[in-house]
Amino acid sequence: MIDMTQAMLRPLHRTLSSLLICLCRLRNDDVEAFATRHQVPHSHHEVTLMESSQPASELTDWVIAGLEGKNESITSTDPIKAGEGDTIPADGLVIGNFRIVPSEYDEAANDNTDDNLITIKLLSARNGWGTGVHPTTRLCLEWISSQTNDGDVLLDYGCGSGILSLAALHSGASKCIGVDVEAEALVTAERNVILNGWETGRFEGLHTREVLPYEVCPPRGASLCVANILIGQLVRPSMVAAIVTNLEPGGLLCLSGIRPGEVDSLKDAYGDGIDWIDEQYAELSASETIGCIDSYGFDCGRWARLAGRKKVGSKQDFIDQMSDLAVS
Numbered sequence: 001m002i003d004m005t006q007a008m009l010r011p012l013h014r015t016l017s018s019l020l021i022c023l024c025r026l027r028n029d030d031v032e033a034f035a036t037r038h039q040v041p042h043s044h045h046e047v048t049l050m051e052s053s054q055p056a057s058e059l060t061d062w063v064i065a066g067l068e069g070k071n072e073s074i075t076s077t078d079p080i081k082a083g084e085g086d087t088i089p090a091d092g093l094v095i096g097n098f099r100i101v102p103s104e105y106d107e108a109a110n111d112n113t114d115d116n117l118i119t120i121k122l123l124s125a126r127n128g129w130g131t132g133v134h135p136t137t138r139l140c141l142e143w144i145s146s147q148t149n150d151g152d153v154l155l156d157y158g159c160g161s162g163i164l165s166l167a168a169l170h171s172g173a174s175k176c177i178g179v180d181v182e183a184e185a186l187v188t189a190e191r192n193v194i195l196n197g198w199e200t201g202r203f204e205g206l207h208t209r210e211v212l213p214y215e216v217c218p219p220r221g222a223s224l225c226v227a228n229i230l231i232g233q234l235v236r237p238s239m240v241a242a243i244v245t246n247l248e249p250g251g252l253l254c255l256s257g258i259r260p261g262e263v264d265s266l267k268d269a270y271g272d273g274i275d276w277i278d279e280q281y282a283e284l285s286a287s288e289t290i291g292c293i294d295s296y297g298f299d300c301g302r303w304a305r306l307a308g309r310k311k312v313g314s315k316q317d318f319i320d321q322m323s324d325l326a327v328s
């Protein structure tokens, strides 16, 4: 009887799921309008947010308006007010083959030409988590640097400052799609992309509500996805569905923001759709992470990274599984 009821309810679930998707849907030109409606500063002191000449979506307008208040900038020179407590050391951080430096770093005064490191500049004291100080960002940076191939499309879920997208672009990715629940992080990420000399078209910022199953990276999906978000978010069925459906079959997934003891629950939440390939997940202690104690005032402890590959399976089974997840 229970089985019969479930079978009868299944089509209703799917219809509800589609309806929810349609309700949340924003046109692509809305998203583009969002990506182009801000002037790019060379320093956060000079930021002025300009009115868009194009109509933005009601959602993004509402989110940005709520953040900015009347005429207040969302930026601040005070790192605490700007929403992020960690700071990049003035002479930068070396992670893998990247040197992460604050935007005010004087490259001319620091001759690093011989070290072959790729410099990533980040606006400091800006909203948008992710400087490289935290062990989880380091774990993801190292993964991106070893896994990105020319032409890859990266879905950067929980992009924060855009640091991981920048690393992917520098490593050969043709495009990055950054998703964040915080609209101010998307603005920061866009500005960091330009600060590093990339065209805006190489990075597309999407608010979480604009992310739909199968729709983010047409026609096949992203070839890489990285999500460095706490476990409570990563295991949410709607996030699992959004991440897995927007990854192409055979695409690579890297999840971090988790403690070593949370790896198994994370694998369970992503079900049978992923072959986990990085069983020897990495851990870093704070002592290996320069700046962590200075930034957070305590030992950040041990974190993990989990990597896998999306299975190539029956599309219909997969759609059924994901639509069930989307309404559960």
Ligand SMILES: C[S@@+](CC[C@H](N)C(=O)[O-])C[C@H]1O[C@@H](n2cnc3c(N)ncnc32)[C@H](O)[C@@H]1O
Pocket: 128, 129, 130, 131, 132, 136, 137, 140, 157, 158, 159, 160, 161, 162, 163, 164, 179, 180, 181, 182, 185, 208, 228, 229, 230, 233, 239, 257
């Ligand atoms: C730990 S930070 C990671 C930032 C950057 N990717 C990095 O690796 O340093 C997590 C980011 O995920 C965002 N986030 C949290 N919950 C989210 C959700 N449900 N959907 C999308 N983004 C989310 C936060 O706003 C934050 O920018």
